[in-house]
Amino acid sequence: DVKVTQSSRYLVKRTGEKVFLECVQDMDHENMFWYRQDPGLGLRLIYFSYDVKMKEKGDIPEGYSVSREKKERFSLILESASTNQTSMYLCASSPASVSYNEQFFGPGTRLTVL
Amino acid sequence: EDKVVQSPLSLVVHEGDTVTLNCSYEVTNFRSLLWYKQEKKAPTFLFMLTSSGIEKKSGRLSSILDKKELFSILNITATQTGDSAIYLCAVRTSGSRLTFGEGTQLTVNP
Numbered sequence: 001d002v003k004v005t006q007s008s009r010y011l012v013k014r015t016g017e018k019v020f021l022e023c024v025q026d027m028d029h030e031n032m033f034w035y036r037q038d039p040g041l042g043l044r045l046i047y048f049s050y051d052v053k054m055k056e057k058g059d060i061p062e063g064y065s066v067s068r069e070k071k072e073r074f075s076l077i078l079e080s081a082s083t084n085q086t087s088m089y090l091c092a093s094s095p096a097s098v099s100y101n102e103q104f105f106g107p108g109t110r111l112t113v114l
Numbered sequence: 115e116d117k118v119v120q121s122p123l124s125l126v127v128h129e130g131d132t133v134t135l136n137c138s139y140e141v142t143n144f145r146s147l148l149w150y151k152q153e154k155k156a157p158t159f160l161f162m163l164t165s166s167g168i169e170k171k172s173g174r175l176s177s178i179l180d181k182k183e184l185f186s187i188l189n190i191t192a193t194q195t196g197d198s199a200i201y202l203c204a205v206r207t208s209g210s211r212l213t214f215g216e217g218t219q220l221t222v223n224p
Contacts (some may be wrong), residue, residue, distance in 0.1 A: 090157070
């Protein structure tokens, strides 16, 4: 079974802190994604990566950065957390094959910024 | 800009009822439409649809795609309390990106 794990289920940080959210997948997937999920807005793509050291902006990248130093690990970084970044953050991965459509999700990190 | 819209946003039913969830889309370069179920954890994959008119079925859940009218429906018959969840619709367009709708929060009361 594909397994995607995220470093924390719940996280509370203060405004201005630097925040790291870690995601690890164990199925050798090339593609990895970071989403945030807010009520009434669904999942919105923040950043994604098709390969090691490669990243692309999604629909809402402002205030975020990412790092992919190893194939299995994709990190989301909030350089200076703000209250409007309080949200559920979901990581996902998928194989590179163009015939493969499904993304596999981690359990999510609920981040609260005070 | 690619757009996926789900309706209703929330729905409360009684056990045994049948529900229909809707997903419409406006995207460039459509490749497939996916349905996920999300309880209080990771979204789990339900169906992938690529061709119009072909129903996908799994137990009490079924889904169909209409590529001419640009929508899909997810039906759940004889609902159970365990069906309570957020149902997410997503469309795959370029590369491996998925564009998600807002989700439908389904509550099934005993």
